[in-house]
Amino acid sequence: MAQEIERKFLVDLEKLQLPEQGLTICQGYIPTADKTAVRVRIMGNKAFLTLKGENRGAVRTEFEYEIPTDDARQMLAELCKGPVVDKIRYLITHKAHLWELDIFSGDNQGLVVAEVELDNEDEQLDLPMWITDEVTHDPRYFNSNLLSHPFKNW
Amino acid sequence: MAQEIERKFLVDLEKLQLPEQGLTICQGYIPTADKTAVRVRIMGNKAFLTLKGENRGAVRTEFEYEIPTDDARQMLAELCKGPVVDKIRYLITHKAHLWELDIFSGDNQGLVVAEVELDNEDEQLDLPMWITDEVTHDPRYFNSNLLSHPFKNW
Numbered sequence: 001m002a003q004e005i006e007r008k009f010l011v012d013l014e015k016l017q018l019p020e021q022g023l024t025i026c027q028g029y030i031p032t033a034d035k036t037a038v039r040v041r042i043m044g045n046k047a048f049l050t051l052k053g054e055n056r057g058a059v060r061t062e063f064e065y066e067i068p069t070d071d072a073r074q075m076l077a078e079l080c081k082g083p084v085v086d087k088i089r090y091l092i093t094h095k096a097h098l099w100e101l102d103i104f105s106g107d108n109q110g111l112v113v114a115e116v117e118l119d120n121e122d123e124q125l126d127l128p129m130w131i132t133d134e135v136t137h138d139p140r141y142f143n144s145n146l147l148s149h150p151f152k153n154w
Numbered sequence: 155m156a157q158e159i160e161r162k163f164l165v166d167l168e169k170l171q172l173p174e175q176g177l178t179i180c181q182g183y184i185p186t187a188d189k190t191a192v193r194v195r196i197m198g199n200k201a202f203l204t205l206k207g208e209n210r211g212a213v214r215t216e217f218e219y220e221i222p223t224d225d226a227r228q229m230l231a232e233l234c235k236g237p238v239v240d241k242i243r244y245l246i247t248h249k250a251h252l253w254e255l256d257i258f259s260g261d262n263q264g265l266v267v268a269e270v271e272l273d274n275e276d277e278q279l280d281l282p283m284w285i286t287d288e289v290t291h292d293p294r295y296f297n298s299n300l301l302s303h304p305f306k307n308w
Contacts, residue, residue, distance in 0.1 A: 030192060030205070031186060031187035031188050032184060032185060032187055032192075033185035033187045034185050036184050036185070038186075038192055049205075051203075051229065061228070061232060063229065065203065065221060067217070067219060071217050074217075079190045081188065
């Protein structure tokens, strides 16, 4: 298990040269009755099952396990309800930090979000010039909400 | 992944000599919004995360992964709501089949259930003489329901 401390930002793609290689991500959520998220994700040729506790600010308890890709495919088809989030992820290093830049497709087409993981909540962060607004605390951008209320309906 | 085909029965403990060794099981469920069960289980010194699809008769899609015991303890404390099911499991071989006999404690004290896993739904099953009624299709005995409506409230 780990505590996940993440900050999330919007991106101006015109100010950024994308890396050549992106990773296709296909993910869905098992519908839960509270704030716990149970996520099934296929990323490239690997798959992961992830449990995340409720957000407390930028901090969240997270458990992640690699699982067989065939299991993940079946979970997405049988256990995850509603549409599946599809996006392409690019990894970009800026100063001391690794940024994950996600370009969404499907119902979230047009949405571009960059996330960075921190060691602690007060860590100093150098923002790249292609970052615009911070949306860490905006629930519309929680991945689990992008399924029920996708970007196209905003 | 596997398809799980299980039949579940009540037990007359007076007709049975329990094995000397039982396995202590402590388990809880992440609250889900539909019939999918997400179970966290500590069994002896091992722990497992299990996803089960909706029951279709005695058949159920199941995915099970071993996880670190420390992860499971934290999940039970932080992510699983409500009481945790505690029981002692005894393994008993009868004819060609392995029976799992669960003696519940806590809010389900007094409940004793025996389960047997089958290769297919129509498989011939020799019932031990300590078996009484079959409860495979009785939702009160689903483990996930034993949490919300424990035996002591029946």
